[in-house]
Amino acid sequence: MSVPVIVLVGPMGVGKSTVGELLAERLGVGYRDTDADVVAAEGRTIAEIFVDDGEPAFRALEKEAVRTALAEHGGVLALGGGAVLDDGTRALLAGLRVVYLSMGVEEAVRRTGLNVARPLLAVNPRKQWRELMEARRHLYEEVATVVVATDGRTPEEVTQVALDAL
Numbered sequence: 001m002s003v004p005v006i007v008l009v010g011p012m013g014v015g016k017s018t019v020g021e022l023l024a025e026r027l028g029v030g031y032r033d034t035d036a037d038v039v040a041a042e043g044r045t046i047a048e049i050f051v052d053d054g055e056p057a058f059r060a061l062e063k064e065a066v067r068t069a070l071a072e073h074g075g076v077l078a079l080g081g082g083a084v085l086d087d088g089t090r091a092l093l094a095g096l097r098v099v100y101l102s103m104g105v106e107e108a109v110r111r112t113g114l115n116v117a118r119p120l121l122a123v124n125p126r127k128q129w130r131e132l133m134e135a136r137r138h139l140y141e142e143v144a145t146v147v148v149a150t151d152g153r154t155p156e157e158v159t160q161v162a163l164d165a166l
């Protein structure tokens with residue numbers, strides 16, 4: 001019997017990987033991450049894909065990674081922070097248990113700082129975070145079956161709140 005999938009969505013830096021691994025451990029299921037799947041399939045970093053081919057090309061690769069992961073994997077699956085931007089990717093999540101890990105703008109700035117390894121936030125992080133949250137919040141909410149606020153909570157606490165809500 002395959003384990004029903006639990007999908008994690010939310011902004012970069014919110015802790016999808018950390019919480020995803022903790023959730024998988026607590027549930028005794030596998031953990032998978034579509035960013036890692038894209039990097040493995042392409043043999044390039046995400047930053048390289050953005051620079052070489054542009055964001056639309058990355059979103060198409062990401063959608064295929066989500067489709068493949070959902071077909072192959074029962075367990076916890078974390079999506080990249082921008083995966084919900086793609087209509088087709090959102091459609092793949094219909095009917096699934098989707099946990100949205102949310103955080104406020106100030107928390108996002110504090111957690112990610114000036115991390116230039118994240119290509120979308122290289123300059124003026126506070127302004128970019130505000131715009132990014134405004135553009136994406138409703139999309140996270142659209143796909144989510146459970147919302148867990150992470151501000152002021154440790155990954156262990158977030159995991160427990162998610163487990164209680166699932």
Ligand code: S3P
Pocket residue numbers: 010011012013016035046079080081082083118119120
């Ligand atoms: C992105 C988030 C990243 C990664 C890419 C784009 C985004 O994933 O997919 O850099 O658009 O928010 P994480 O949320 O795992 O950092």
